[in-house]
Amino acid sequence: MAYGATILDAEGLRLSPDEKALFRDTDPFGFILFARNIESPDQVRALCADFRDATGRDCLITIDQEGGRVQRLRPPLARQWLPPLDHAVRAGQGAERAMYLRYRLIADELHGLGIDSNCAPLADIAGDGTHEFLKNRCYGTDRDTVVRLSRAVAQAHLDGGVLPVLKHIPGHGRAAADSHYGLPCVTTNAKSLQDSDFAVFRALNDIPLGMTAHLVYEALDSLPATLSPRMMELIRKDIGFDGLVMTDDISMKALSGTPPQIARQSLDAGCDVVLLCNASFEMRKAAAEAAGEMSAAAQTRAERALAARKAPAELDIQAAEAELSALMGGEVYG
Helix, strand or coil: CCCEEEEECCCCCCCCHHHHHHHHHHCEEEEEECHHHCCCHHHHHHHHHHHHHHHCCCCEEEECEEECCEECCCCCCCCCECCHHHHHHHHHHHHHHHHHHHHHHHHHHHHCCCCCEECCCECCCCCCCCCHHHHCCCCCCCHHHHHHHHHHHHHHHHHCCCEEEEEEECCCCCCCCCCCCCCCEECCCHHHHHHCHHHHHHHCCCCCEEEECCCEECCCCCCCHHHCHHHHHHHHHHCCCCCEEECCCCCCCCCCCCHHHHHHHHHHHCCCEEECCCCCHHHHHHHHHHHCECCHHHHHHHHHHHHCCCCCCCCCHHHHHHHHHHHCCCCCEC
């Protein structure tokens, strides 16, 4: 039987009886955690166990733990990190190794709590017009740097037993608006997009999971990429990404319609699984029912992604921290 074609969240620190029943009945592919779901290490582990008990399997549990402004785990549960762009710039020539160590330590923190995925690397190219909500979350301002550092970040997660989620396919860096509140439209010509933004994701197309971008590329289509069959075909055929594609959060204001409507539209466009966050219980239920089960192709990609989830390699925490500190000149944490 196929997994449900959703990734959902919980309202609080533990699952309610209604949530347990919903997740048992709809069998979401996975779940995502937010700050409201986090109180203590034992509580996070217990919540992760709740999710897995409800689905009856070792389901994916992901989180946004980029570091900087976007990190759900904070002290004392986890280290407080500099924003990624600041980290990469300060590390200079040592940025590739420094980013690897940073995210290897983050993966260790996550794995110890029962979390086996992270919504990183963020492979968008920062530019002069990049909206402030995204800019310092990026890793660099040119294609080659972003590819190199994103590869290091992805490998760090995999070495730590945590599945990376490549975002935002096929590139969010040119967005001058915040997709949480409106729909960004990119007017750049197709060749420039192919040579820069899309090329980054082409070079990283073997990462097991990816997340879409809620923005319109006017040179290619009038629909947001998440809802566009044409853009999904570009992601699959031109970029060559054959991993599991999840939507960015469909509750964001960039997309019009109700979550059930958007869920169905994104799956019909070619996404594999729908991410819905911060919705009411009733809306989560309606969206899960609208999404239904994964397609056969999506199920194959899901199984392949889960198979990439390995036991963590051994890590000497003190040695990793010392090496990272040396690379950063002591300026490691935010």
